[in-house]
Every structure is written in structure tokens, then in C-alpha cells.
Amino acid sequence: MNRSITGRHFELTDAIKAYADALIDGLNKYNLDIISTNIVISADEKHGKKGFKVEVIVNLKDKNTIVITQNDKDVYAALDLGMERIKKSLRRHADKIKDHKVMSFADLGEEAEAVSELEADEIEIVPMDLELHKPLDFDEAIEALKAEKKRQFIVFNDYSGNMRVMYKRADGKFGLY
Numbered sequence: 001m002n003r004s005i006t007g008r009h010f011e012l013t014d015a016i017k018a019y020a021d022a023l024i025d026g027l028n029k030y031n032l033d034i035i036s037t038n039i040v041i042s043a044d045e046k047h048g049k050k051g052f053k054v055e056v057i058v059n060l061k062d063k064n065t066i067v068i069t070q071n072d073k074d075v076y077a078a079l080d081l082g083m084e085r086i087k088k089s090l091r092r093h094a095d096k097i098k099d100h101k102v103m104s105f106a107d108l109g110e111e112a113e114a115v116s117e118l119e120a121d122e123i124e125i126v127p128m129d130l131e132l133h134k135p136l137d138f139d140e141a142i143e144a145l146k147a148e149k150k151r152q153f154i155v156f157n158d159y160s161g162n163m164r165v166m167y168k169r170a171d172g173k174f175g176l177y
Helices: 014-030 075-098 138-147
Strands: 002-008 034-046 049-060 064-072 153-157 163-168 174-176
Touching: 002 014, 014 034, 014 075, 034 075, 049 075, 064 075, 138 163
Parallel strands: 002 034
Antiparallel strands: 034 049, 049 064, 153 163, 163 174
């Protein structure tokens, strides 16, 4: 993990750098792929009051970025509060990843099998009634797919009489097998 601790309008002491570095080490317990962590500490003076602003930026794998800004009168308090908020965000992200349901064979890994071993007498074929009573041509298949909300693919006869499958793609276009 790349680390960066920077001071703006403020000279960082070794003690503050060591304290911030120790706080960054505490982020490893979430077992997330953290690419980099940047902490920017700046002196902030508004309306005659001196304070500090701490900005913590955590870059995660898969283009996820968490940015927290914390203001306080004390540098150490601002660092503590900012890192607590970062930890809360990381905990939520880690829980979201853990609770993710496996939806495809790619998520299961290379060892996944589509069908378990079945005995020959256990296999049962269930016939289905098809909604289509006449073969569709290419233009009718496109119009039927545009009108359907639930169905993702349709089988039709092309111009040469071969059976083809048209399906909806994630980008809104149509694919053809």
C-alpha cells in the first residue's frame, strides 16, 4: 500500500507523521485491497480561530475511493475522528462484499460445475409450451424483444431458414447467435 502524509501551511513533526502512519496500519484489518492512502493535514484559521483540517483519501481496488474531511482544534483529535470515519466506511464496504450473493459461474471459480453427476434414471425432461405459434423473421424478432420486459432472448428463423437466437445485451444493443 502506498502512503502519503502531507502538511499544508503547517510543518509536520515526526511525532505527527508516526501517529498518522500508525493509524494507516490499522486499516489492514479489513482485508481489502487498499492501493494507496493519502493524508493531508492543513492549518485552518477562520474567524480568528485556529484549527486543523485533515483530509483522508483511501483508494481501493476496482476504482473505489473513500474521501473523508475532518476539522478540529487539535491535530491528533482530527486524525482520530477522520480515521474512525474511514474505518466505518471500510467496514461497510467489507460487509457489502461479504454479503454479496454468488450469481454466476465466473464468481464461483474454475472448479464450478454446471450439473452434478446424476444417474440415468434420475434425469427428467419437462416439456414447455412455446408462446410462439408461427416462426418469426428478423424484423419481427427485434420488435418482439423491444416490447418484452422480462424475456432476454428469442428464437427465430433467419432469411435462409436456419434457427437463430437474438438476445438483449447489457449496453441496450441486440446480439445474434
